[in-house]
Amino acid sequence: MSDPKSVDLLARAERVIPGGVNSPVRAFRSVGGSPVFISRAEGPYLYGADGAQYTDYVGSWGPMILGHAHPAVVEAIVTAARNGTSYGAPTELEVIFAEKVSALYPSIEMMRAVSSGTEACMAAIRAARGFTGRDAIVKFEGCYHGHADFLLVKAGSGALTFGVPDSAGVPAATAKGTLTLPYNDSGALRELFRSRGSEIAGVIVEPVVGNMGVVPPAPGFLEAILEMCKAHGAVSIFDEVMTGSRLSLGGMQERVGLRPDMTCLGKVIGGGMPLAVYGGKRAIMQKVAPLGPVYQAGTLSGNPVAVSAALALLGLLDARVYEKLESLGARLEKGLVDAAKRNGAEVCVQRVGSMITLFFTRGPVGNFEDAVKSDTARFGAWHGAMLRRGQYWPPSQYEAAFISAAHDDALIDATVAAADEAFAAKQ
Ligand SMILES: *Cc1c(COP(=O)(O)O)cnc(C)c1O
Numbered sequence: 492m493s494d495p496k497s498v499d500l501l502a503r504a505e506r507v508i509p510g511g512v513n514s515p516v517r518a519f520r521s522v523g524g525s526p527v528f529i530s531r532a533e534g535p536y537l538y539g540a541d542g543a544q545y546t547d548y549v550g551s552w553g554p555m556i557l558g559h560a561h562p563a564v565v566e567a568i569v570t571a572a573r574n575g576t577s578y579g580a581p582t583e584l585e586v587i588f589a590e591k592v593s594a595l596y597p598s599i600e601m602m603r604a605v606s607s608g609t610e611a612c613m614a615a616i617r618a619a620r621g622f623t624g625r626d627a628i629v630k631f632e633g634c635y636h637g638h639a640d641f642l643l644v645k646a647g648s649g650a651l652t653f654g655v656p657d658s659a660g661v662p663a664a665t666a667k668g669t670l671t672l673p674y675n676d677s678g679a680l681r682e683l684f685r686s687r688g689s690e691i692a693g694v695i696v697e698p699v700v701g702n703m704g705v706v707p708p709a710p711g712f713l714e715a716i717l718e719m720c721k722a723h724g725a726v727s728i729f730d731e732v733m734t735g736s737r738l739s740l741g742g743m744q745e746r747v748g749l750r751p752d753m754t755c756l757g758k759v760i761g762g763g764m765p766l767a768v769y770g771g772k773r774a775i776m777q778k779v780a781p782l783g784p785v786y787q788a789g790t791l792s793g794n795p796v797a798v799s800a801a802l803a804l805l806g807l808l809d810a811r812v813y814e815k816l817e818s819l820g821a822r823l824e825k826g827l828v829d830a831a832k833r834n835g836a837e838v839c840v841q842r843v844g845s846m847i848t849l850f851f852t853r854g855p856v857g858n859f860e861d862a863v864k865s866d867t868a869r870f871g872a873w874h875g876a877m878l879r880r881g882q883y884w885p886p887s888q889y890e891a892a893f894i895s896a897a898h899d900d901a902l903i904d905a906t907v908a909a910a911d912e913a914f915a916a917k918q
């Protein structure tokens with residue numbers, strides 16, 4: 492249970508906002524209990540409505556790679572705001588930002604700034620469809636690419652079936668253009684391209700999945716996507732909204748040395764502001780208006796305050812940051828594994844860099860079907876026990892937890908000690 496002030500706020504919020512929250516997972520429905528309303532944040536800490544301190548492993552779901560309210564980022568925001576918060580006209584800041592993104596991600600020859608990861612993925616797919624003149628899109632079960640109609644589809648794991656919408660309000664006809672396959676199944680991908688390759692506009696993938704919990708790609712899986720797309724004239728799209736500049740400065744594509752045709756970025760790249768990016772091959776991006784027939788626009792796109800925050804954050808990210816994140820991540824992983832073992836808890840800890848998930852299943856988790864074997868009731872109990880011990884872990888079994896460079900060894904050890912107790916706690 493959270494503090495009385497948060498409970499009161501939730502009651503008020505529920506009257507005017509669906510579920511009391513502006514994004515569903517914040518409601519704690521899948522772990523039970525009620526959400527802590529946040530009053531402020533600094534470094535690795537969140538502070539609840541009553542002032543209680545929590546060590547944060549959500550980091551605004553990814554952006555806060557250097558922790559909250561980093562002084563340099565705050566300063567950039569304040570300075571930019573003094574010059575006006577939006578002009579609806581181009582700025583030098585946007586040029587500097589696009590040059591920076593292109594330098595960090597050599598696969599991105601041209602890009603557009605948008606305001607959310609959802610928009611980035613929606614626009615990247617529209618560009619892929621406009622470029623190829625084809626309609627079908629391939630996605631993988633358990634991958635999340637924002638809430639655009641045609642992406643809210645995970646369908647059954649039976650590979651080649653037609654898409655079925657995951658959400659009410661998505662027309663069946665829209666979902667039909669989305670073909671879903673199990674993650675990490677290169678064989679099914681090759682088979683689909685063999686039978687329907689000429690219909691496929693593009694393949695969109697999280698190069699490390701964060702949105703069913705952390706699931707790394709099997710060896711050869713990402714390569715197979717690039718190879719099939721190339722062979723059949725389809726567009727490969729890495730959705731690095733979560734992994735971009737989180738797993739390394741140049742994203743997962745830098746770690747594995749691959750160059751997808753298109754890339755979507757958000758979260759870290761936006762410096763904690765509503766800012767995201769889609770971009771890629773020049774020939775594809777030249778199809779976007781006003782150069783080409785693919786329409787896409789935004790009143791607040793490339794907003795000067797958001798871009799200033801992003802530039803300040805990106806300017807602080809270097810190899811040392813990623814080395815520290817790797818070392819903290821490894822420490823937390825080992826700590827959780829050992830603590831689970833001591834308590835006889837059957838779990839599987841999966842981690843890439845500073846993204847980590849504690850699955851309450853034996854594992855390993857390689858796809859959605861494996862992930863949903865997790866004991867979500869046990870996860871919920873563990874989550875509640877952690878929260879009571881001042882540990883703010885993502886309130887869902889199927890999300891990645893994030894470590895920031897503002898965390899340190901002592902904080903990680905305290906979290907592991909709390910986890911040890913939480914595994915033992917009877918619920
Ligand atoms: C968060 C996320 C999105 C959606 O981004 P929003 O900014 O929440 O719209 C898309 N793709 C991936 C991989 C994400 O993690």
